[in-house]
Amino acid sequence: MSDSSEREVLQERYEKAVRRAEHWMNEQGRSQAWLAEQLGVERSIVTRFLQGEPRYIPQPGRKRIMGILEGIERICREPKRDIFLSHSSKDKDFVRKLAADIESNRKGDRRLLTWIDEAQIRPGQSIPALVTQGIETSEFIGLVLTPNYFEKGSGWTDAEWHAALHSDPDNRKAKLVPLLVDDCPYVPALLRHLLMIDFREGKYEHGLKQLLRILRDEPLPRPVAVRGQLVESNGRIDRSTLIAELAVPEADPDVVSERAYCNLLPIERLPRFVYSAPIAQRLRKARSGSADGMPTKSELRGEIYRLQDESNAKRWLPAFRVDGDNIVTFHDLESTEGILQEVIEPDGVEVFDTADFIADPIDRNLVVSLLNMSIARHMRRCGLLADETRFNRFFFPPDDGKERVIEWIPAKNKAKRTVTKPYVRNDVTTGWMHHACYIKVIYLASRLYIHLSPTRLITEDGERVRGGPDVGRIVVRWLGQERNLHVLYNVRFWTTVLRSRPGPISVRIGDQFMEVAKVPAFIQQGYGIAGDQRDLMGLLDREASMISQMENAEELTETVVDDSDEDSNVACEPDEETFTDVE
Numbered sequence: 001m002s003d004s005s006e007r008e009v010l011q012e013r014y015e016k017a018v019r020r021a022e023h024w025m026n027e028q029g030r031s032q033a034w035l036a037e038q039l040g041v042e043r044s045i046v047t048r049f050l051q052g053e054p055r056y057i058p059q060p061g062r063k064r065i066m067g068i069l070e071g072i073e074r075i076c077r078e079p080k081r082d083i084f085l086s087h088s089s090k091d092k093d094f095v096r097k098l099a100a101d102i103e104s105n106r107k108g109d110r111r112l113l114t115w116i117d118e119a120q121i122r123p124g125q126s127i128p129a130l131v132t133q134g135i136e137t138s139e140f141i142g143l144v145l146t147p148n149y150f151e152k153g154s155g156w157t158d159a160e161w162h163a164a165l166h167s168d169p170d171n172r173k174a175k176l177v178p179l180l181v182d183d184c185p186y187v188p189a190l191l192r193h194l195l196m197i198d199f200r201e202g203k204y205e206h207g208l209k210q211l212l213r214i215l216r217d218e219p220l221p222r223p224v225a226v227r228g229q230l231v232e233s234n235g236r237i238d239r240s241t242l243i244a245e246l247a248v249p250e251a252d253p254d255v256v257s258e259r260a261y262c263n264l265l266p267i268e269r270l271p272r273f274v275y276s277a278p279i280a281q282r283l284r285k286a287r288s289g290s291a292d293g294m295p296t297k298s299e300l301r302g303e304i305y306r307l308q309d310e311s312n313a314k315r316w317l318p319a320f321r322v323d324g325d326n327i328v329t330f331h332d333l334e335s336t337e338g339i340l341q342e343v344i345e346p347d348g349v350e351v352f353d354t355a356d357f358i359a360d361p362i363d364r365n366l367v368v369s370l371l372n373m374s375i376a377r378h379m380r381r382c383g384l385l386a387d388e389t390r391f392n393r394f395f396f397p398p399d400d401g402k403e404r405v406i407e408w409i410p411a412k413n414k415a416k417r418t419v420t421k422p423y424v425r426n427d428v429t430t431g432w433m434h435h436a437c438y439i440k441v442i443y444l445a446s447r448l449y450i451h452l453s454p455t456r457l458i459t460e461d462g463e464r465v466r467g468g469p470d471v472g473r474i475v476v477r478w479l480g481q482e483r484n485l486h487v488l489y490n491v492r493f494w495t496t497v498l499r500s501r502p503g504p505i506s507v508r509i510g511d512q513f514m515e516v517a518k519v520p521a522f523i524q525q526g527y528g529i530a531g532d533q534r535d536l537m538g539l540l541d542r543e544a545s546m547i548s549q550m551e552n553a554e555e556l557t558e559t560v561v562d563d564s565d566e567d568s569n570v571a572c573e574p575d576e577e578t579f580t581d582v583e
Contacts, residue, residue, distance in 0.1 A: 088148035271512035330510030454490035
């Protein structure tokens with residue numbers, strides 16, 4: 001076959017693989033990040049491969065790109081399995097029955113699929129490779145727990161559950177589902193904390209129903225009443241270790257509408273345009289020892305400050321990022337005014353629609369970074385300080401050497417909150433205690449949010465943050481006492497801080513603005529327990545009163561050191577109104 005013919009065949013194969021990959025990811029709900037993880041490459045490479053960038057199109061001799069092509073073809077051929085059944089070969093009869101019962105049921109318009117070795121591995125195929133693929137591509141991993149599962153020499157079962165825990169040690173994604181089929185004399189400590197589905201004698205049908213609800217992503221039934229039992233902690237799992245057994249049959253969830261709120265504020269409107277321009281040629285020559293002569297961001301920052309000093313202007317740093325040989329920002333680079341115009345080539349300015357710009361995962365990261373830089377500037381305009389030891393953490397300074405008290409409205413009634421006060425320990429003032437919050441922009445489920453994570457910290461003098469393990473332990477102990485309503489109260493408080501004044505949350509982003517919802521994101525559930533709904537807004541007023549009393553009597557410290565962002569405490573744009581107390 002000639003080189004041109006081979007290229008044509010590869011091109012056709014490539015185009016078919018891209019179509020299949022896009023269709024498969026949409027159908028299976030998989031992301032490019034997940035696909036990149038399966039292929040063992042960076043997400044940006046998968047993005048460029050699917051977008052058809054010339055150097056990422058398969059050609060003879062491009063071994064790495066050919067490997068990506070073959071990997072995508074392999075993954076798209078393999079149907080997504082709902083559950084991988086990890087088991088001992090001595091328990092084959094039970095596993096065959098369980099697999100058949102699972103696959104006789106449906107999820108939506110398709111039947112459920114299981115992964116078991118005897119059905120998926122053919123003679124001559126690589127067992128480790130196929131087992132690894134089965135674990136990675138299955139939605140859940142079911143551990144069929146019997147005494148045989150943990151026998152000495154059961155290397156495959158050990159490897160399977162270790163592999164599952166490796167990617168998610170705390171099982172926070174709930175991918176690992178233990179199925180208790182028989183009493184186990186011993187269970188490893190890493191698995192003891194997981195809630196198990198009971199398939200033991202007489203409970204198979206009930207256990208199967210529970211498992212099917214999980215595989216279909218349906219709500220679990222609620223017990224009408226429970227009978228508590230003592231729990232043994234020696235690693236043995238038998239009937240005496242169950243925390244509770246049902247005293248009466250289960251009842252299906254009530255069909256009522258409930259909202260589950262979280263600490264995410266939806267971003268309702270982004271700045272409309274993103275600007276990009278090449279770095280000025282005169283600055284490229286200023287850097288030595290670089291192949292392309294490009295200045296670093298710190299060098300650009302130094303040049304901006306130098307220009308401001310020369311013109312006797314107030315020092316401030318616009319939010320921008322360096323992307324290759326370009327500067328990317330929300331500031332209008334087409335304008336003849338502005339400090340960034342001094343460090344770019346004005347003839348090379350490009351303007352992008354933000355909605356189109358964030359469609360690309362790589363460009364989206366630039367936007368998120370710029371938004372976080374702008375949030376830092378917004379918080380400083382609101383009178384807060386940025387923690388130089390922790391990126392995206394902000395706190396209230398003292399009020400001219402005194403404690404700072406904020407008056408705000410949690411729901412209907414006014415409340416006061418002491419957000420900064422002297423930290424006293426053993427009758428000695430050793431610093432300042434501050435209310436603080438991690439505030440950052442994140443991308444989640446095809447949308448941008450502001451993520452709020454309230455916390456506290458201690459400073460030496462109202463500005464310098466104190467760190468160390470002792471401080472961290474104290475704050476963890478205090479935060480662990482917070483109840484759900486207390487958390488919602490804190491999120492609402494910091495939402496008010498973000499607003500800075502009556503009206504919607506509006507954040508200045510360069511020469512544009514971002515608008516953020518005042519109400520946290522929520523999940524509208526179609527099920528729950530009838531009659532247990534509460535008036536949250538009414539409860540918040542009472543919570544505010546309780547918290548105020550509690551905070552007046554508490555002792556607290558916090559903080560640990562993390563990597564920082566050098567832009568965190570830069571000056572804000574000039575001529576901005578600053579306020580200290582929230583209205």
